[in-house]
Amino acid sequence: MSIKDKYKVQSIKAELVKEWFLKKHYAHRVPSISFCFSLLDENNIIVGVCSFGVPPNYVEMRAWEPYELLELNRLVTNDNLERNATSYFVSKCLSMLPKPKVIISYADLQKGHHGYIYQATNWIYTGIGGIGNKIYIMKDGSERHQRHENKIDPELIDKIETTTGKARYYYFVADKRTKRKLNAKLRYKKLPYPKGDNKKYDASYSPSVQKSLF
Secondary structure, eight states, rough: OHHHHOOEEEEEOOSHHHHHHHHHSTOOOOOOOOOEEEEEOSSSEEEEEEEOOOSSHHHHHTTTTTSOEEEEEEEEOTTTOOTTHHHHHHHHHHHOOOSSSEEEEEEEEGGGGOOOOHHHOOOOOEEEOOSSOOEEEEEEEEEEEEGGGOOGGGGEEEEEEEOOEEEEEEEEOHHHHHHHHHHHHOOOOOOOOOOOOOOOOOOOOOOOOOOOOO
């Protein structure tokens, strides 16, 4: 059975899969979510979740105007999926987003990630970004960027983290003509993909929402 025959991808409401982000993803936080997708196996069981949301970097968003910038901010799947299942999942998610969109995502090198899934799906690597921003981790597990600090109730903060440098990737969801325009707006030099040994995190937790609700 081929990957396309065994798996399907569909939109899902973010509130139905927050447990995946809080308990299964290594960050254990819920980001801003504008679009969310689930990966379903042949038994209609959810085996992966991917979300896209508004990036916390206002300068980055302004740089891409009038085009909308989204961040692929969470990707988590069950262990032991078939080879290429995750890259198929990401590719399908990207194809289901409304066009045109600029997508940014980061791989945390300090946590043992190099962005191999982005490399496998032909993203553009542009070096290290996102250094030195404050992230407020709230007691409910959600996160707030430093640009929102004036609106944050201090009593609801669990801890404050400072972002370290991460490998920065871009992907353009657009037709060929628009992609040429977006490439011209790219502020960073395209670089060779980083390589190294990835650290594998325990993703064995089984969320309560497993069966497709559609």
